[in-house]
Amino acid sequence: MLAALAIIWGGSFFFAEIALRELPPMTITLHRVFWALPILIFVIWAKGITPPKSLKVWGAYLTMGALNNALPFSLIFWGQTQITSGLASILNGATGVTGVIVAGLFLSDERLTPTKLIGVVVGFFGVALTVGIEALQNFDLRSLAQMAILLAGLSYSIAGVWAKLRLSGQKPEMNALGMLLCSTVIMCPLALYIDGTPQFDLQISTWSALLALAVICTSLSYLLYFNILNRAGSGNLMLVTLLIPPFAITLGVLVLGESLAPISLVGFAFIALGLIIIDGRVIRLLQRSFL
Numbered sequence: 292m293l294a295a296l297a298i299i300w301g302g303s304f305f306f307a308e309i310a311l312r313e314l315p316p317m318t319i320t321l322h323r324v325f326w327a328l329p330i331l332i333f334v335i336w337a338k339g340i341t342p343p344k345s346l347k348v349w350g351a352y353l354t355m356g357a358l359n360n361a362l363p364f365s366l367i368f369w370g371q372t373q374i375t376s377g378l379a380s381i382l383n384g385a386t387g388v389t390g391v392i393v394a395g396l397f398l399s400d401e402r403l404t405p406t407k408l409i410g411v412v413v414g415f416f417g418v419a420l421t422v423g424i425e426a427l428q429n430f431d432l433r434s435l436a437q438m439a440i441l442l443a444g445l446s447y448s449i450a451g452v453w454a455k456l457r458l459s460g461q462k463p464e465m466n467a468l469g470m471l472l473c474s475t476v477i478m479c480p481l482a483l484y485i486d487g488t489p490q491f492d493l494q495i496s497t498w499s500a501l502l503a504l505a506v507i508c509t510s511l512s513y514l515l516y517f518n519i520l521n522r523a524g525s526g527n528l529m530l531v532t533l534l535i536p537p538f539a540i541t542l543g544v545l546v547l548g549e550s551l552a553p554i555s556l557v558g559f560a561f562i563a564l565g566l567i568i569i570d571g572r573v574i575r576l577l578q579r580s581f582l
Contacts, residue, residue: 293523296515297531301538303508304376304383307368308547309500316368318489319501321482324360324474326505327513331468334514340462342469349469351457356474359450361481363443370443373436375549380539381421381559382437386444387532387566388414393448398455407569414565421558444532454520463517471509533566 310319335342343349371379388411395403403411422437458466482489493501519531536559543549567573 292515292519293531294534296512296519297534298538299508299512299515300531301380301535302542303504303512304367304371304380304535304539305542305546306500306503306508307371308376308543310497310504311368311371313493313497314490314501315486316372317365317478317482318486319368319504320361320364321475321478321489322501323364323504323509324356324471324478326502327471327509328468328475330506330510331464331471331514334464334510335468338462338464340465342465343461348458348461349473351453352466352469353473353477355450355454355458355466355470356472357477358446358453359470360474361477363446363450365478365481366439366443366446370436370439373432374440375543375551376547377536377540377543377549377551378421378437378555379440380536381551381555381562382418382440383444384532384536384559384562384566385414385418385441386447387569388418388562389445390448390451390532391569393445393452397452406571406574410565410568410570412565413568414562417558417561417563417565419558420561421555423554451520454517458517459521463521464514466517467510467513471513533563 307319310322314322367379367383370382391401391407392403392411394401395407418441422434422441454466461469540551544551
């Protein structure tokens with residue numbers, strides 16, 4: 292399930308790059324969450340799931356919609372107007388590192404350990420390499436775009452913990468629908484105010500990208516997301532960011548003709564190493580093999 296989610300979300304950076312050729316970031320976010328709704332409504336109806344009546348649950352959905360959709364989608368899409376999809380996906384990999392920190396602070400069953408802290412340090416070193424010292428010394432739109440992607444990752448991390456604390460008792464399908472319904476409510480006025488009335492006379496490639504973002508990268512992905520969250524916890528869920536960049540980079544290079552600076556790949560290697568250390572399974576396997 293984690294691998295499937297990584298492939299889907301790796302493709303989301305590619306589809307966003309296509310849509311950004313014709314549409315502004317917040318409008319793409321609105322399209323993404325809005326067109327995902329019919330699929331999830333059908334799933335809820337087909338499974339006979341009754342929506343919750345509690346205002347507390349819907350308040351949790353509203354917060355989740357802001358933290359896991361409205362804010363990070365908009366930040367990432369804007370970031371991709373200044374940097375390549377491959378670089379955006381690498382920076383998004385920091386979500387796995389920040390996710391462990393946030394989970395360790397707020398979840399009793401996912402406490403920080405010395406091994407995890409070492410992984411966090413290694414991961415952040417990778418982020419620093421990817422962003423580059425020059426991005427801080429000569430702060431420009433490209434630097435701001437990289438910061439936006441990192442902020443989106445932090446928002447995802449907080450959302451994962453929030454969902455486990457507030458929504459673990461709800462059906463995964465209902466969590467996905469409730470979250471996306473609330474994020475649509477949030478994005479409607481924001482997109483209209485900032486971008487103006489949405490265009491509908493779009494190229495076929497743009498519509499294809501929007502529908503792929505909505506149906507595959509949102510409806511399907513969040514059904515997987517909440518199932519993984521319930522089974523493996525928010526810290527393990529954030530490991531999906533380790534698997535996303537290879538797919539996003541491959542699509543960006545082969546289809547979009549993008550290129551990445553070698554230092555970005557080195558940075559990703561350190562981020563990946565940090566996540567492997569945080570996860571701990573590879574280290575335990577090596578210990579059993581050699582000790």
